[in-house]
Amino acid sequence: MDGCDGICVIGGGPAGLMAAETAARGGGRVILCDAMPSVGRKFLLAGRGGLNLTHSEPLADFTLRYGAQAALFGRLFADFGPTELRAWAAELGVDTFVGTSGRVFPAEFKAAPLLRAWVRRLRDLGVAFRTRQRWSGFAEDGALRFLSDDGEWQMRPGATILALGGGSWPRLGSDGGWIRSLRSIGCRISPLRPSNCGFLVAWSAHMKPHFGHPLKAVALSFGERRLRGEAMLTDYGIEGGAVYALSAALRDAVRRDGGAILTIDLKPDLDEAALRERLERPHGRQSLSNRLRKAVNLTPAAVALLRETAAPADLASPGRLAGAIKALPIPLHGVRPLAEAISSAGGLCFDELDDGLMVRRRPGLFAAGEMLDWEAPTGGYLLTGCFATGRRAGHGALRWLAGNSPLK
Numbered sequence: 001m002d003g004c005d006g007i008c009v010i011g012g013g014p015a016g017l018m019a020a021e022t023a024a025r026g027g028g029r030v031i032l033c034d035a036m037p038s039v040g041r042k043f044l045l046a047g048r049g050g051l052n053l054t055h056s057e058p059l060a061d062f063t064l065r066y067g068a069q070a071a072l073f074g075r076l077f078a079d080f081g082p083t084e085l086r087a088w089a090a091e092l093g094v095d096t097f098v099g100t101s102g103r104v105f106p107a108e109f110k111a112a113p114l115l116r117a118w119v120r121r122l123r124d125l126g127v128a129f130r131t132r133q134r135w136s137g138f139a140e141d142g143a144l145r146f147l148s149d150d151g152e153w154q155m156r157p158g159a160t161i162l163a164l165g166g167g168s169w170p171r172l173g174s175d176g177g178w179i180r181s182l183r184s185i186g187c188r189i190s191p192l193r194p195s196n197c198g199f200l201v202a203w204s205a206h207m208k209p210h211f212g213h214p215l216k217a218v219a220l221s222f223g224e225r226r227l228r229g230e231a232m233l234t235d236y237g238i239e240g241g242a243v244y245a246l247s248a249a250l251r252d253a254v255r256r257d258g259g260a261i262l263t264i265d266l267k268p269d270l271d272e273a274a275l276r277e278r279l280e281r282p283h284g285r286q287s288l289s290n291r292l293r294k295a296v297n298l299t300p301a302a303v304a305l306l307r308e309t310a311a312p313a314d315l316a317s318p319g320r321l322a323g324a325i326k327a328l329p330i331p332l333h334g335v336r337p338l339a340e341a342i343s344s345a346g347g348l349c350f351d352e353l354d355d356g357l358m359v360r361r362r363p364g365l366f367a368a369g370e371m372l373d374w375e376a377p378t379g380g381y382l383l384t385g386c387f388a389t390g391r392r393a394g395h396g397a398l399r400w401l402a403g404n405s406p407l408k
């Protein structure tokens with residue numbers, strides 16, 4: 001593909017595959033390189049959780065989940081958003097459905113059939129796959145440098161789309177190794193940080209039997225935000241859907257202040273007065289744990305958490321106990337490592353990119369997916385963001401090739 005009008009996509013995750021599809025459908029000659037022996041490894045891992053592809057909430061609400069980048073993603077979703085994503089999956093023979101939480105999943109709850117059909121389609125469109133080819137940066141003349149089992153080689157495509165992922169689960173391929181290469185050409189990159197991640201809590205020994213047990217239908221709050229969901233007690237601390245949803249604010253607070261207090265309402269459907277009334281009912285010689293289980297329906301894990309966190313005086317009076325159940329303060333003292341997080345925050349800054357996701361300082365070079373500087377909660381927002389940016393970069397590369405000569 002030297003000095004020709006072809007497009008090299010580097011990275012075969014959802015963003016890169018979508019960029020390749022868009023470019024190939026638009027008539028581009030596409031080669032897709034990936035460092036791993038096969039593409040879509042993190043996508044397949046996401047399939048283990050059922051593959052939450054997107055979310056069914058109204059587009060305006062959906063877009064707000066992208067926080068500081070909501071306006072930008074709103075423009076991307078006008079082209080390819082949740083509705084288009086479901087139609088695209090259906091075209092590949094994968095029907096989707098809306099779960100009770102509004103999340104959208106493939107009917108089979110799996111990623112493998114979708115990935116298989118997708119790769120087949122890409123091959124039919126003429127996309128050439130080159131696996132075990134690690135992009136290692138730019139040569140002095142701007143050529144792409146790759147390392148493979150046969151040594152180093154170079155390529156000079158007409159346009160390049162980087163879709164190299166963030167820094168979570170590096171053994172699946174996305175290890176942030178690209179940061180050095182993009183910094184070397186002057187790009188601004190916000191440091192990668194864990195997103196949708198767990199947090200450290202210094203549990204005492206009596207919590208051990210409750211590790212791995214979920215706290216279901218609780219409400220978590222931090223700062224102004226309160227949301228219902230599930231949290232999981234673990235040997236290191238706490239994780240789970242509701243924790244992930246607050247993770248950006250919690251992470252920033254822990255990093256800034258050295259710790260943060262996460263507040264848990266163990267009984268969001270009962271107000272404090274109702275709880276107090278239940279706890280004041282005659283209870284004979286029942287132990288506190290039995291009373292909490294019978295009168296308030298708390299699980300053993302929730303009772304243990306209450307005993308762990310509430311002050312002894314709070315356990316002694318029904319009024320104070322009701323207050324503690326409604327607002328248990330959990331002190332977080334650290335963040336789990338990026339390698340274990342569901343996704344990364346940080347990445348290539350958007351002000352380095354034009355509207356077609358082309359790197360301004362390196363015309364003909366595009367970027368897409370989680371390697372860009374955005375974050376979103378779990379709920380299908382991550383994959384939808386990767387698909388939308390992949391598609392935009394694919395169109396951008398086609399437009400660039402239509403109006404410009406290849407990289408020299």
Ligand SMILES: Cc1cc2nc3c(=O)[nH]c(=O)nc-3n(C[C@H](O)[C@H](O)[C@H](O)COP(=O)(O)OP(=O)(O)OC[C@H]3O[C@@H](n4cnc5c(N)ncnc54)[C@H](O)[C@@H]3O)c2cc1C
Nearest residue numbers: 011013014015035046052135165173174369370380382383
């Ligand atoms: C456990 C888990 C569950 C998840 N579940 C969901 C979910 O249900 N819904 C959801 O929306 N999101 C989910 N996600 C997040 C989602 O999988 C990612 O956001 C998404 O895969 C990112 O896509 P990407 O294409 O940007 O990068 P990736 O999928 O990380 O792909 C990047 C590709 O680039 C390749 N690469 C990296 N560096 C190089 C290099 N130097 N040279 C060549 N190739 C390179 C890698 O090998 C890899 O194939 C989950 C993530 C995890 C970890």
